Amino acid sequence: MRKVFFLVAFFLVTGPVLGQSSKAGLFIDSFVTKNNFNGTILLAKxxxxWYKKSFGSANFQQQVPNTTDTRYKIASITKAFTAVLVLQLYEQGKIDLNKTISTYLPDYKGEAANKVTVVQLLNMTSGIHNMDADLSLESALKQGMPQYQLPHTSDEMLTRYGSGKLENEPGKVWDYNNADYIILGKIIERITSKTFEEHLQANILQPLLMTNSGIAYQQKMIPRLADTYFYREDIKAMVNDLPAYMENWYASGAMYSTVDDILKFANALFEKKLLKQATLDLMFTSGLSEYGYGVWVYKDYDIHHKNYTIIKRPGSIMGAQAMLFHVLEEGSTIIILSNTATASLDEFAAKIATRIVE
Incomplete structure (x- = not known):
């Protein structure tokens, strides 16, 4: 009798997950085939x-397969880490979110020095000239990308690309600008007297045992890091990413990680192990363009005619594509890390969500 009860209880608990796994797995396999997806996917609740699978190659030339231990460049998921570090300093009383840049960087030369606040950097409403405004694939192929293809220290990145003129009144217009997070990285360094990487390691990566995560550098050989590729429409071929100094993306996009490590970060964030609930409420306030602090926040997101709150943090640098997608009320997390730009991860994650949320 006890054995029968155990089996019934087991299927009551695992049945929905097994059903979700089957439904999600069939869809993922189909999507991967249709879109030539390369990367690793993790689903958690x-x-x-409860689902983890890799597809395609980490290195096309040597035909090295992606595995669940493959490390990927996670691009702008880095911004979520930067936002958390800033908010931790806010909780410690070391940062006033409503103070201006010059409060923490008195030698900052940009027009924004006494006009743009830390909050406006966090929520991308600084109004500072967008450092990537004139950047396109066409211009990069003809003229290169001086922001990222020439060696620059983080101080040089701040001076050259994070100190532009104000193009909009601070707080009034949302504009996705990597410069905002470069400034935040330098504020973190000035307050803590540590490099951004040292502070990141000490306050997030080491406490969470995220041993497969860090900052990528052009000169650093990182074991199991997937090479990145993108599709050239003009020549109808998959090609190597353009050469770049990954460290130039700095606090806005220079990190690498694995799906397991990103899950550790997501779990700690949503379990209030990194920030208090009141601070999370600030981070997850949906502002202009539905952007919070380092993440997008979609209120009343419809899945099967029910409304949910979605916390989303995508990343994209050429072939490096990444997605952290969390359904707040359900506690469901979708993590997609890819080394090719062959599929829309926004579309992919949204469609997976409809198959794992009942």
């Missing part, structure tokens, strides 16, 4: 991964 209530902090536990």
């Amino acid at each position: 209530k902090n536990k991964a």
